Amino acid sequence: MKLLVRAYSLFNILSLDVAAGACITSAAVCVAYGLQPSPAAIILLGNAIWIIYTLDHYYDALASRNNASSRRRAFHIQYRRPLLILLAVAFAAEVVLLIQTDFRLMKYGLPAFVITGLYLLLNWLSQRRRKKFYLKELMISAGYVAGILTIPSSYTENEAQALRMYLGPGLFLFFTALANVLLIAWYEAEADRREQQVSAAEWIPRRVLRWLIAAVIVCQLATAREFIFPVAFLMVLIFAALLIFPSFFEKNEVYRKLVDSVFLAPALFLVYNLFS
Numbered sequence: 159m160k161l162l163v164r165a166y167s168l169f170n171i172l173s174l175d176v177a178a179g180a181c182i183t184s185a186a187v188c189v190a191y192g193l194q195p196s197p198a199a200i201i202l203l204g205n206a207i208w209i210i211y212t213l214d215h216y217y218d219a220l221a222s223r224n225n226a227s228s229r230r231r232a233f234h235i236q237y238r239r240p241l242l243i244l245l246a247v248a249f250a251a252e253v254v255l256l257i258q259t260d261f262r263l264m265k266y267g268l269p270a271f272v273i274t275g276l277y278l279l280l281n282w283l284s285q286r287r288r289k290k291f292y293l294k295e296l297m298i299s300a301g302y303v304a305g306i307l308t309i310p311s312s313y314t315e316n317e318a319q320a321l322r323m324y325l326g327p328g329l330f331l332f333f334t335a336l337a338n339v340l341l342i343a344w345y346e347a348e349a350d351r352r353e354q355q356v357s358a359a360e361w362i363p364r365r366v367l368r369w370l371i372a373a374v375i376v377c378q379l380a381t382a383r384e385f386i387f388p389v390a391f392l393m394v395l396i397f398a399a400l401l402i403f404p405s406f407f408e409k410n411e412v413y414r415k416l417v418d419s420v421f422l423a424p425a426l427f428l429v430y431n432l433f434s
Contacts, residue, residue, distance in 0.1 A: 170415050171233050173211040177204045179421025184306045186424035187327055189431050190386055193313040199263055200309065202255045207305060209248050210274055216241060217282065218355060229411060266312040266320065270304035277301055284356045291356040295343065299335035303328055330385040333378035337397045338417050340371045345404065345413050371401055386427045393420050 169175055181204040188195045219234035234241060256264065277297040284291035307328050311320035340358060343350070344367050347359035359367060375397050382390035396416055400407055407413040 166415065167229075170418055171230050173208055173215060173418075175415075175419045175422060176211050177208040179419065180204060180207045180302065180306050182428065183331065183421045183424045184309045186386060186389075186427050187307065187310040187323070188313065189428060190327070191310060191314075191323070193310055195309045195313060198255060198259065199312075202252065202259060202263075203305060203309060205248055205252050205255070207302075209245060209252060210278070210301075212241065212245055212248075213278065214281065216245070217285070230414070260312070263308065263312045267305075267308040270301055270308055273297060273301040273304055281356065289356075290361050292361065294356060295336060295339040295358050298339050299332055302335045303331045306331060326384040330378065330381040330390060333374055333381060334393055334397075334420065337371060337374045337378055338420065340367065340374060341397065341400055341413070341417050344368060344371060345400075345408060345417075368401065371397075375401065386424060389423050389427050392426075393423050396420050396423075 166175075181200050184203055185195060185200060215230060215234050216238065219231040220238070277294070280297070281291060281294065283289070284294075307320075307323060311323050314320045314323065343357040343359045344364065346355075346357070347364050347367075349355075350357045350359055362370065375394060378397065379391075379394045382394055384390075397420065400413055400416060404413070407416065
């Protein structure tokens with residue numbers, strides 16, 4: 159059991175659960191809409207998400223090298239050279255996959271590419287200039303959801319159907335992603351201050367931030383029927399528990415594993431669909 163816990167801890171620190179969650183959620187949306195994505199497209203998405211998140215965590219870790227207190231940042235500092243090699247290999251693989259991919263997938267992936275590129279640039283500038291990055295959590299959420307919906311929207315018949323997908327499950331997924339990053343900022347407020355990291359906790363008082371997260375979870379619940387409802391409700395419950403019982407989940411950074419793995423929940427729908 160301890161071996162499994164350690165394995166998942168490494169899986170989480172390396173952001174593999176975030177990448178896997180994006181692939182699983184994207185596949186679940188495709189199945190719900192009766193679409194059949196290619197395995198190459200799913201791999202392309204997962205690899206891209208992993209590169210983006212690892213680059214982001216890598217830079218955050220280097221920016222707080224002298225006073226890193228979280229396990230993730232300490233890990234990225236300790237293994238920065240192997241991670242840099244892995245990033246180079248992943249980037250090369252991404253280029254090869256992009257060359258072979260369908261133009262329609264690249265077209266629908268453009269919003270995710272633009273949002274993510276702007277986010278990485280603005281986050282870098284904010285860190286260097288020690289400025290507040292007010293749009294950080296919003297941009298992360300929008301970029302993540304745009305990435306998830308790239309594959310299902312590219313398989314739709316027209317732009318109108320793709321737009322309905324963004325306004326349907328996309329809206330729920332956006333509130334889910336926003337609750338995700340705000341919960342992390344709320345739990346890690348003290349660590350971010352010590353390490354001079356940019357987050358919502360830097361300019362929103364922790365008590366106010368908690369109420370803001372509660373409002374986002376309510377919006378998440380209100381749009382849950384736009385997604386796969388039983389799974390969507392489970393995702394809402396996980397975030398509600400994290401908000402209500404912080405003292406329980408902050409031990410050994412359990413909150414990190416839960417908040418990052420919530421996008422793995424749609425795997426339940428995929429398994430059910432496979433055997434039904």
